[in-house]
Amino acid sequence: MPLSSAAHGIAADLGTESGANTGIARFKVNVLSGVRLSWHYIDPMKEANWGRIIFISSVSALQIPAEMIHYGTTKTAQIAVSRGLAETTTGTAVTVNTVLAGPTKSEGVLDFVDRLAAERGIERRAFEREFFEHARYRADCGPMGG
16 A cells, blocks of 8 residues: 655745745655655556555645645645546545645654744744644634634
């Protein structure tokens, strides 16, 4: 069962050359890695009439953060690739799905949050609380605080 969960999601200004290059690099990792993995396995799965391909996307595919447009775009592309591949498996026991994960606490996210909190002059915990109350989607009840 191929599981595509590789992702890069650091903020970048797409209006600059380096930001555009970051966006291209993110697309290669976040989308094309899953495409290549799927191409490798999907025909043998269809021949065996069984298989599972799962893409790990993000709620950022549906609520694209202004500071991470490139990331949200790649996560939306994963949904499109998954949906298209699923159409190619009609009539078989092969499934292709996408999981939309919520925010995760990784080293990169902590660095990002620390930087934004410092810019605002507040502690990380206070920033996190405010961020999730007003700026990000929560899958169980929609946008928080709104």
